[in-house]
Amino acid sequence: MAIKTPGGARSLTFRVLLLASLWSAVALVVIALVISTLYRRSAEASFQDLLRAQLYNVINSVSTDENFQLTGSPQLGDLRFSQPQTGWYWIVEPIGDNFPSEPMSSTSLGYGSIPIPDTETIPFDTRYERYYTTEDTFGNKVEVVETEVVLDQEGRTARFRIVGNRNVLEDDIRAFSRNLYLALAGFGFGSLCLNAIAILIGLRPLDHVRKSLEQIRAGQAERLAGIFPREIQPLASEVNALIDSNRRIIERARMQVGNLAHSLKTPIAVLLNEARVLLPPHSELVRTQAEAMQGQVQSYLNRARIAAQRESVLARTEAAPVLQRLARVMRRLNADIEFPVTIEPEDLMVAMEQQDMEEVVGNLLENAARYARSTVTIRAILAPDDQTDADAQRRRWVVVEVEDDGPGLEPDQIQEALKRGHRLDESKPGTGLGLSIVREITSEYQGTLTLARGSMGGLLARLVLPAVAKDVA
Structure with missing residues (x-):
């Protein structure tokens, strides 16, 4: 999962050094x-x-x-x-x-x-x-x-x-020219070295800005800090102002999402309570539609919240605590099923909200536990670095796999399972919204969800999620 940059990466330092070197060579x-x-x-x-x-x-x-x-x-x-x-x-x-x-x-x-x-x-x-x-x-x-x-x-x-x-x-004349060329070559080499040192020192504040931005992206800082030259200070001020504005937008979006969720929570609960006292088949119809409405509202609220959060550079979650906690909960709810967890490296960081990660992995674990016979495995690894990605340091990916030893699905059944509201086994509890919600949340973070038959014979659900480097050079 890589995003290619047309033309490759561009280095301002390299271009300045190249132009200065070419000009010096031509001049000499x-x-x-x-x-x-x-x-x-x-x-x-x-x-x-x-x-x-x-x-x-x-x-x-x-x-x-x-x-x-x-x-x-x-x-x-x-x-x-x-x-x-x-x-x-x-x-x-x-x-x-x-x-x-x-x-x-x-x-x-x-x-x-x-x-x-x-x-x-x-x-x-x-x-x-x-x-x-x-x-x-x-x-x-x-x-x-x-x-x-x-x-x-x-x-x-x-x-x-x-x-x-x-x-x-x-x-x-030849002796003079030879000595002249040697002297100018020595002078040119010295000039190029001095120019390189001067350019590197002159562009060092830009490198400081780059490292500060990477630290912000990695969660090690919240603002561009430091004293910058007069030419760069306006850029740093505008970036800090943009981060502050982005943070205010996110907070306002979260507040509005919370208000909307609170305002819809009571009407939906009333509908569900009224459905219990109605006579069949009306009660079943009202209950089913209310639950579907509740799922739809929750799905769109999640998408609105994620859309606001996606513009932020501050979303990040440590994978190990979340996956270990979900595994413990599933063990308590399914005492006859094992939930082994593998995480490499242990300090793996995912660039998404903790609540969203818990929801997508939790849905996959619930779905796997319904059909598993004895084991549901959870694996999280850092995907290999894609050398074709010009922004590879900041576009690394985490692969999270949830696999069970159940009956699995055929290729045509996999397509049906990903459709909203479709349930392949009506004998099992559920609304048919779990996998579609997982796919929607994952896509909002520019990730992917794929289903396939696993090595244990059951269903293998593979999530590709954006990663965040824990240390920024």
Whole structure:
């Protein structure tokens, strides 16, 4: 007997943590990409500035001699320009037939070469410089800065190039990005932990409200008690006001039920007394109808009282004392019949009024005692937890079984037995209202009554009633 919640349970804490975590993750990824991109741009600009500075250093160090040959010894202060195959080179090439000098280059280039794109593919900029990326003969990815300079009054021109190893730049960017990602990952993990702690602490009052409501439902408290934050205090006040209003409605309904029962009690008693002095068959007719009216009135009064009580969260009865007391009464009334009682667990709590539980179980015991030969068993157990029930902690069920060793009923007879006023055995005393009253009261508590043939051969009546957890976590 379970009530399913569409979509499953929803956790506010989980949703807030999920949204905060997603937002933090997205923000950190965006920040990492932005910083990494900005650093790459800055590093590339600094790399080009370094190459330009080295280029003009070479330009200032090279000139022509009286034989129109290139001369000079650039000192760039960087050993990579003198070590072979490093990817750091400087090159000076004469341009034109009027400048028959041999090219000059750094010792690091050796016999290597640099592929040069034509000026149509990569033209010079407004400062008469051009930048391009290529690969030297040693497999190094290099960045080239190139310009042309007039060296003397005769217009002899030379092309100057500074080549830098771009792998060094890429390695630096990768190292920075790796450290950045590690730092942001550590910061993000710490932020998520702090956010989780802050959210859990911030939502703790809601958890306190939930536990207080469960305590009210379990009968351990009657109001939401405690000091709540300003945002939650109106909710707590409204819940307390609703509980007070509900309690007043129940009390008023009980008073009205009592008044109605008292006002009808005397007229029905008068009718029953008058039936005794009437002559048959009128006396039997009046008596039968008065008893039926008494049963109907009592049934509808019970339904009205239960309907008012059902809206309350305070109805609860401990099963063991009620069942043990009913068994003792039945033993005194039926000395030749045994009434063994089994209750698991012993502190089983049923979410219904004690009077209603006594009435439904009492009716079943009376019915079983009429047909039992020697034994009527009473069992009360807590039904297994239904994992599909989203509200399983508060929707547990108690199964109460009353079984006798009598003749039992056939399936078609079971349907007739549950109809109001129907009696299958006219030789036995009764009004035929017992089982229908049990079913009506049980259904008002959202429970069920089923009849079947038991293991002892007699009738097995099974009640499924709402349970209340004795301890609320």
